[in-house]
Amino acid sequence: MIPAAFDYIRPTSLEEACRVLAEADSAGDDVKVLAGGQSLLPLLRLRLAYPAALVDLGRLPEPRGVEDRGDHVFVGALTTHDEVLRSGVVREQVPLLALATATVADPAVRHRGTFGGSMVHADPAGDLPAVALALDCVFVVRSSEGEREIPADEFFVDYLESALGPGEVLLGVQVPKLGPGxxxxxxxxxxxxxxxxxxxxxxxxxxxxxxxxxxxxxxxxxxxxxxxxxxxxxxxxxxxxxxxxxxxxxxxxxxxxxxxxxxxxxxxxxxxxxxxxxxxxxxxxxxxxxxxxxxx
Incomplete structure (x- = not known):
């Protein structure tokens, strides 16, 4: 099927993306954010979603990658599932995330789909939201007004609905290290x-x-x-x-x-x-x- 017509916007920075989303909210426009597109594109093709504009974050240099930050591991929202799986930090420090990510769809999807996109999509049938809840992860989001943190038990609000506010973009997720034992x-x-x-x-x-x-x-x-x-x-x-x-x-x-x-x-x-x-x-x-x- 063919998606309904929409404007296509590709920001060159995270700041520009936040500004575009804030302006769209002020204008009352329905805007969708595209990262890997593995969940959103089927919805567009089936016309279960028909936004006025699509904001593509796929080419942004950040937030990507996995960082060891002492008491937690930070996973950038645009990190692909495959990059999460290949991360030695994830396998050693937060193995539950690696175990669940290995079950996500198939290799083709894992190479394109993003960690943050899976979380924000907030599908209760998805594998990673349950991991975030079990590990008491913290979601870091940014808007044109600054950053804020959302605990995992407050992030998933309803079916396909997250706690992201208007103009907010997910930066990444803090995954706590639970330690020995x-x-x-x-x-x-x-x-x-x-x-x-x-x-x-x-x-x-x-x-x-x-x-x-x-x-x-x-x-x-x-x-x-x-x-x-x-x-x-x-x-x-x-x-x-x-x-x-x-x-x-x-x-x-x-x-x-x-x-x-x-x-x-x-x-x-x-x-x-x-x-x-x-x-x-x-x-x-x-x-x-x-x-x-x-x-x-």
Missing amino acids: WGFHYEKFHRTAQAWAIVGVAAAVRRDGGTIGEARIALTNMGPTPVRARVTEAALRGLSPAPAGGAGDGARDQVRDACGQADSGTSPPADLHAKPDYRRHLARVLTYRAVRAASG
């Missing part, structure tokens, strides 16, 4: 290797001696935004990680029971791929697998 895993169920997740689970588990000291679990596609499995997180605290053998082992049953509450408080959608009750079942099963893997 933490294990990570991303578990995803999808029909084909390139498909969106029917349900996904991002898990970070800290071992405290022989027990689980803390667990962070975020669910993909279990509501209009990614959601934390708070009930399960609380229930896992203090439990012994499930041993590898013995179906009758009590510790294993306790962890399974805790993960069986992963869908509490969620509102999974119904679509062509799954009904809500099936997604609830997947959330419980996949959370158990992710916690087992993350806890070693």
Whole structure:
């Protein structure tokens, strides 16, 4: 299909981009921002989006790349998924991000799609928003009035809606380093290797001696935004990680029971791929697998 007509604007600097977006907002124009285009272009072709103008950030020199900033890793918004995957800093310091990024679509999409574009698109079926929520990431945004920071639990507002205000552009994301004792895993169920997740689970588990000291679990596609499995997180605290053998082992049953509450408080959608009750079942099963893997 052919997109509806729109004006095409390619800023040469981040400052120009912020100014163009602010002017468009003042004029009441509907403007879309293009980064990698892997999510936006299909919407344009299907005429599910028909903006008055398209602001292309793809040629800007910044914000790109991955930086180690001490207590966190900063990932520039225009960094591609492939660049995130190839980053030694990401693999060593924030491995959960690497695990989830490896499941994003296919190599062609990962070479064009951007880290920031995936976040701002705010699709609850996307893999990376759940990771941002599980790791308590912080989103750094800029407008012509300056910069501000938005915690991950405030960034995803509704289905395909982020907390970016008029005239704001995502600079990048601060991904905290959780340090020693933490294990990570991303578990995803999808029909084909390139498909969106029917349900996904991002898990970070800290071992405290022989027990689980803390667990962070975020669910993909279990509501209009990614959601934390708070009930399960609380229930896992203090439990012994499930041993590898013995179906009758009590510790294993306790962890399974805790993960069986992963869908509490969620509102999974119904679509062509799954009904809500099936997604609830997947959330419980996949959370158990992710916690087992993350806890070693």
